[in-house]
Amino acid sequence: MYPQFNEQFATAARQFADTAAQINRLTLENAQAVLGLQLSAIEDRAEATFAFWNEAAQVRDLDGMKAIAPKGVQIARENVERAVSTGQEAFGRTLKTHEAIAEIAKSQIEATAKATRENVEANVEKATKAAGKGAK
Template sequence: MNLQFNDQFVAATRQFADTAAQINRLTLENAHKAFGLQLATLEENAEATFAFLGEAADVRDMDGFKSLFPKGVQVARENVERAISAGQEVFGGTVKTNEAIAGIAKSQVEAATSKVQAEADKVVKSAAKTAKRR
C-alpha cells in the first residue's frame, strides 16, 4: 500500500513539475516578446525625437520656428501611435499566452478528474461484488 502511494505521489509530482515547466516556458516567451517589442518601440520613438531635436537645433530664424511646430506635433503623434500599437500587441500576446495556460490547466484538471472517476468506478464495482457475495 505504501509503495502504491509513493508511486502515485511521484507520478503526480512529476506531472506537476512538467506542467509548471510548460507554463513557465510560455510565460517567459511572452515576456521576452513583450520586452523586445517595447524596447523596439522605445528605440524608434527616441530616434524620431532626437532627429526632430537635431532639426530644431539648426533653426536660426522665426520662420524656421513656425515650420518646426507642426513637425513637432507630428513626431509626438507618431510616437504616441507607436506606443499604443505596441501596448495593444503586448496585450494581445498576453491574452493568447493566458489562454494557452488555461488550456494546459484545463487538460490537467480533466486528466485528474478522469483518473479519480476511474478509481471511484473501481471502488464501486468492488463494493458491488462484495455486497453480492454476502
C-alpha cells in the same frame, strides 16, 4: 496501500512539474516577445525624437521655429500612435498566452478528474467483490 498512494503521489507530482514547466516556458516566451516589441518601439521613436531635437537645435530665429513646429507635432502624434499600437499588440500576445495556459490547466484538470473517477470506480469494484465474498 502505501505503495499505491506513493505511486499516485509521484505521478501527480510529475504531472504538476511538467505542467509548471510548460506554463513557465509560455510565460517566458511571451515576456521575451513583449519586451522585444516594446524595446523596438522605444528605439524607433527615440531615434525620430532625437533627430527632431537635433534639427530643432539648429533653429536660430522665429521663422525657423514656425517651420519646424508642425514636424514636432507630427513626431509627437507618431509617438503616441506607436505607443498605443505597441500596447495593443502586447496585450493581444499576452491574452493569447493566457488562453494557452488556461487550455493547459483545463486539460490537466480533466485528466486528473478522469484518473480520480477511474480510481474510485476500481476501488468501489474491489470493495463490492470483497463484500460479496465475505457475505458467502
